[in-house]
Amino acid sequence: MTEPAQWKIDFVKNLEDEINSRKVAAIVSIKGLRNNEFQKIRNSIRDKARIKVSRARLLRLAIENTGKNNIVKLKDYAHGQVALITTDESPKKIYDILEKSKTKAPAKGGEIAEEDIVIEPKETNFPPGPKISEFQKAGLPAAIEKGKIVIKSEVTFVKKGDVITREKALVLKDLEIYPITAGLDLIAAYEDGLIFNKDVLSISDEKIMSDLASAFLGAKSLAIEANFIVPEIVPDMISKAYLEAQSLAIEANFVDEKNIDIFIRKAFINASAIEALINKDLNNEDITDKKEEKAEEKETSSDEDAASGLGALFG
Known part of the structure; x- marks a missing residue:
């Protein structure tokens, strides 16, 4: 069996020492991150954390060798283009720091659209020329107005999940539209025997x-x-x-100084209700009396009319 190269042995040992020297070890994805963007992020968090880019296999080996309680589960997240972050900050804090350090970058072509890329109607800074054919070929409703290339109507240039072609990436760059989020994606972090994945760390403090x-x-x-x-x-x-x-x-109608006001209010309410019922009955009696009086008056009037009629007949 071939012995591993000395540089690999030394590198893994260096990773082990780094993991053991800090409370928190985290694995981040560096896929698609340009070198200048990576260096910018590294410099911005230098006083809080250290970053080491590593081959995934070597990082998994270093994690296995550290001997920290339960840390071996962290190696399950070390795949693809990754780096190791070590820090004494909490996993949540380092996650938030990395999220805040993310910036928007131009597409190069071949990336997957993170969301719908919508281009609004607007006037560009380009004069009539070959750019208009490039825009039209890429699918933009471009025209010439007042000596400038304009986008005539809103268009969904790239749908979420679709590949951004090289042709469309160049148009987006011309229009200063930067659809790619550039930064380190924290995949999982280890602290005190626990593994925190991205789904847990992304929960806001407010939530x-x-x-x-x-x-x-x-x-x-x-x-x-x-x-x-x-x-x-x-x-x-x-x-x-x-x-x-x-x-x-x-x-139980048990009255004392603490509830006497309740009984008084209750008595007042009951008295008011009784008074209302009495008034209602009195009103009903008045209405009945008036109806009877009217009926009697009508009956008397009818009798008088009948007598008058008979008198006229036999008079």
Whole structure:
């Protein structure tokens, strides 16, 4: 069996020492990242973290050799074009730092569109010339107006998930549209025996606090219902007991100085209701009396008319 090259042995040992020297070790993807962009990011986080580019196989070997508790699971994320980041910052903080360091870059051709690339109607800085045929060939509704090339209408130039062709990449660069997000993608990080993947680290602080608050309120509610007394719910339990005692006292007509105002309000409401019923009955009686009076008047009038008619007949 061929012995590994000494530089590989030394490199793996260097990676091991680097991982062991810091609390956190993270694997990041450097796929598609230009060298100048990589150097810019490296310089921007130099005071918080160190970055070492490595072949994935050598990085996996270094992770296996460190002996840190449960870190061997981190090697499952070391595939493709990757680098190692070591830091004493938390995984969440280093993830946020890397996300903030990302910038928009021009497409070179061959990249996958991260989202729909929409070009709005606008006037360009290009005079009439060969550019208009390049734009039209690439699929843009280009025309000449007032001595300038203009985009006549909105167009979805590249759909999300489609490959950005070299031809379209050149047009996008001419229009100063930079559709590629350039930066280090944190794939997974290790700290104190735990592995944090991107899905976990991408959760915002606001979301975490909201979920914690909801969980706390849910736990409090459950504890109160189960009468499971812990310091956090004692004030709520006292309030609940007080309200239940007050309700029971009212039901039993037990009057004291703490609930007498409730009984007074209750009596006032009942009195008002009785008064309303009495007034309603009185009104109904008045209406009935008036109807009877009208009926009697009508009957008397009819009798008088009949008598008058008979008098005229026999008079």
